[in-house]
Amino acid sequence: MRVASLVPRYGLRVFKDELRTRAGMLVLGLGLFLIMLPLPIKNQFFINALFVTFLYAIMTLAWAIACGQAGMLSFGHSAFFGIAAYTTMVLLHQKVTPWLGIPAGALLAGLFGFALGLLFARLRSHWFALATLVLNDIFRLIFENWEEVGGMRGLEMPYYLVVGEPSLYWLNFTHPRPFYYLALGITGLELLMIYLLTKSKMGYYLKAIREDEEAAKSVGINITLYKGFALGLSAFFMGLAGGLYTIRYGYIDPGAVFNMMRISIYPAIAGLLGGVYSLVGPVVGCFIFIPIAEYTRAYIGSWLGARFYGIHLVFFGIILLLVSLKMPEGIMGFLEKAGYIRPLLSTTVGGSGGGGGERKSPPER
Amino acid sequence: MSERVLLSGRGLVKAFGGLVAVNNVSFDLYEGEILGLIGPNGAGKTTLFNLLTGFLKPDAGKVFFRGKDITRLPAHARARLGLARTFQLVKPFLKLTVLENVMTAALAKTGDVEEARERALKALEFIGMYDVRDRLASSLTLVDRKRMELARALALEPKVLLLDELIAGLNPKEVDEMLDLLREIHAKGITLFIIEHVMRAVMGICQRILVMHYGRLIAQGTPEEVANDPKVIEAYLGGVL
Numbered sequence A: 001m002r003v004a005s006l007v008p009r010y011g012l013r014v015f016k017d018e019l020r021t022r023a024g025m026l027v028l029g030l031g032l033f034l035i036m037l038p039l040p041i042k043n044q045f046f047i048n049a050l051f052v053t054f055l056y057a058i059m060t061l062a063w064a065i066a067c068g069q070a071g072m073l074s075f076g077h078s079a080f081f082g083i084a085a086y087t088t089m090v091l092l093h094q095k096v097t098p099w100l101g102i103p104a105g106a107l108l109a110g111l112f113g114f115a116l117g118l119l120f121a122r123l124r125s126h127w128f129a130l131a132t133l134v135l136n137d138i139f140r141l142i143f144e145n146w147e148e149v150g151g152m153r154g155l156e157m158p159y160y161l162v163v164g165e166p167s168l169y170w171l172n173f174t175h176p177r178p179f180y181y182l183a184l185g186i187t188g189l190e191l192l193m194i195y196l197l198t199k200s201k202m203g204y205y206l207k208a209i210r211e212d213e214e215a216a217k218s219v220g221i222n223i224t225l226y227k228g229f230a231l232g233l234s235a236f237f238m239g240l241a242g243g244l245y246t247i248r249y250g251y252i253d254p255g256a257v258f259n260m261m262r263i264s265i266y267p268a269i270a271g272l273l274g275g276v277y278s279l280v281g282p283v284v285g286c287f288i289f290i291p292i293a294e295y296t297r298a299y300i301g302s303w304l305g306a307r308f309y310g311i312h313l314v315f316f317g318i319i320l321l322l323v324s325l326k327m328p329e330g331i332m333g334f335l336e337k338a339g340y341i342r343p344l345l346s347t348t349v350g351g352s353g354g355g356g357g358e359r360k361s362p363p364e365r
Numbered sequence B: 001m002s003e004r005v006l007l008s009g010r011g012l013v014k015a016f017g018g019l020v021a022v023n024n025v026s027f028d029l030y031e032g033e034i035l036g037l038i039g040p041n042g043a044g045k046t047t048l049f050n051l052l053t054g055f056l057k058p059d060a061g062k063v064f065f066r067g068k069d070i071t072r073l074p075a076h077a078r079a080r081l082g083l084a085r086t087f088q089l090v091k092p093f094l095k096l097t098v099l100e101n102v103m104t105a106a107l108a109k110t111g112d113v114e115e116a117r118e119r120a121l122k123a124l125e126f127i128g129m130y131d132v133r134d135r136l137a138s139s140l141t142l143v144d145r146k147r148m149e150l151a152r153a154l155a156l157e158p159k160v161l162l163l164d165e166l167i168a169g170l171n172p173k174e175v176d177e178m179l180d181l182l183r184e185i186h187a188k189g190i191t192l193f194i195i196e197h198v199m200r201a202v203m204g205i206c207q208r209i210l211v212m213h214y215g216r217l218i219a220q221g222t223p224e225e226v227a228n229d230p231k232v233i234e235a236y237l238g239g240v241l
Helices: A002-008 A009-020 A020-035 A043-069 A077-094 A098-119 A125-144 A178-197 A202-209 A213-218 A223-249 A258-276 A281-304 A312-326 A330-337 B047-054 B075-081 B096-108 B113-127 B142-156 B172-187 B199-204 B223-226 B230-237
Strands: B005-016 B019-030 B034-038 B060-065 B083-085 B160-164 B191-195 B206-212 B216-221
Touching: A002 A043, A002 B034, A009 B223, A020 A178, A043 A125, A043 A178, A043 A202, A043 A223, A043 A258, A043 A281, A077 A098, A077 A125, A077 A258, A098 A223, A125 A258, A125 A330, A125 B034, A178 A202, A178 B047, A202 A213, A202 B096, A202 B113, A213 A223, A213 B075, A213 B083, A258 A281, A258 A312, A258 A330, A281 A312, A312 A330, A312 B034, A312 B206, A330 B230, B005 B191, B019 B060, B019 B191, B019 B216, B034 B047, B034 B199, B047 B075, B047 B083, B047 B191, B075 B083, B075 B230, B096 B113, B096 B142, B142 B160, B142 B172, B172 B191, B172 B199, B199 B223, B206 B223, B216 B230
Parallel strands: B034 B191, B034 B206, B083 B160, B160 B191
Antiparallel strands: B005 B019, B005 B060, B206 B216
16 A cells, blocks of 8 residues: 555555444545436536535635634635736646646635735734735725736637537647536535645644744744745635636636635635534535525526625625524534534534444533 | 753843833743742733743843743744743633644654644543544634643753743632642643742742742742742732731
8 A cells, every 4th residue: 555655654544434323435426426426417508506515625625724723714715816827827828738728727826825824913803904914905906907918908828728529638628527526526626625724833833823822922832934834825725616617717817716706705714614623514504505696696696686786695695693692603513513413523622433333422612 | 950940031021011010030940940930910921931942022121041042033943942831811722622722832853643633642641631522623722722731832842831821710529639740741841931920839849930920020039038038928918007
């Protein structure tokens, strides 16, 4: 088992433990189901809807690395999404395959996230949130005025790709199914990474920082550095989503990729709804929120007429209000606390087969 | 008691606006001793601790640890050097279990999570919290939170432990247990520097005591010397007597 030996010791052990459990089988079964899912579906619209949901799952999981693990509530993740989207597109024009372009974009976004994490490390909770909120507009304005990358008009995929044959090398497909698999694959990879992260030293450190920064310092944690790591990792995965968006739609402009509502806030709502402390919470949140969001945006507005454009935002407000009042740790957090689901996939409590033994008493609060 | 100086402050000053919380304080902490720090409320005791552990930067003065100037060293680096602390208002990681709380500290000594778990379990066993290791910190009582914080500090394998009102708020039985625990910790060769209001505790356990009043160090010496020092009596009871 050469591959297995590459996995850190703790990771491997935890894995074996978890695969034996029912939750492990459940994850495996669900994975297979999701792989088979688009095969019988003829309607491309539905496959695309699934793709969009998983695209948001990537973004929401990424966002939740910062918020759920390190307690960094960000409303400016579109910056990372957009940086990677533009990088991927510019590289595409330089005849670089998206197989390299997407990781390159994500890496650039990750480095930027790391630097920003260091810079904003002193800002706590709402101050950090406010600082990140501004990023949406800063980056949109920069790219709207940056003529070399298309300015307001944005950038389109090179013409020879638009008219070209479907190609795996260029990730150029007309059917949404391959994109669905890409999104699913990245989501799976991301879940795995987050899972390993929570079992690692860094996972413990981020949780300590989230819970109490002063106490974290007192146990020897360099909170500035680790906040950088957290935001960097979060930005990297957000960047992967940005790159995927670019090759799926073949056209980007500043208003779309640096969109505060649809790129920065949607993942935040979906994440809080699903539960940021649970491993799968953000994905669950996306499967509930994204369909509702798209439906209300498309239909509620038109029922009531143009005068009520934006009424869907009221629904988002109601959802957020209910979640924060009734289940502040999201749907998955609620289910785990209430005992409906063993918090096996929780990233909060070490009940997840790490060898800590069974819990003596039910968790409180 | 060896005569080696472990931790010392030289001319430490810290002001918050017009209030000088710590005013030109110099002291030495010797290796292996139990040093007490007392003084009326607002005397600047916790501020002095914050200066020593790096949670605050002094306006003037220097902090030395084992002869090395650590004045510019950030708090997390000082913790790794062996300067551990607890907080006056306990700061547990509420959403983590007791074991995970202590593991965060043990990870400073080893990068390996499994080994950190072993070390944390040892610290919990020592402190007598092994049985509640998998409970969430938020479900603990005050005394257990304090004991957990002590275990967390011990998992750093410190040279010196700065304890900020560890005993305040405990009932008499808990105070006695905590004092026994402190003696055991001291017996392991860890130097203790404690802020405490409970006089019975301070007088019983400390070998030497520093007294602060309005930011200044007004007296130091053995418990008897300090208790009979007119300046100390005046500070506590007012100038009338």
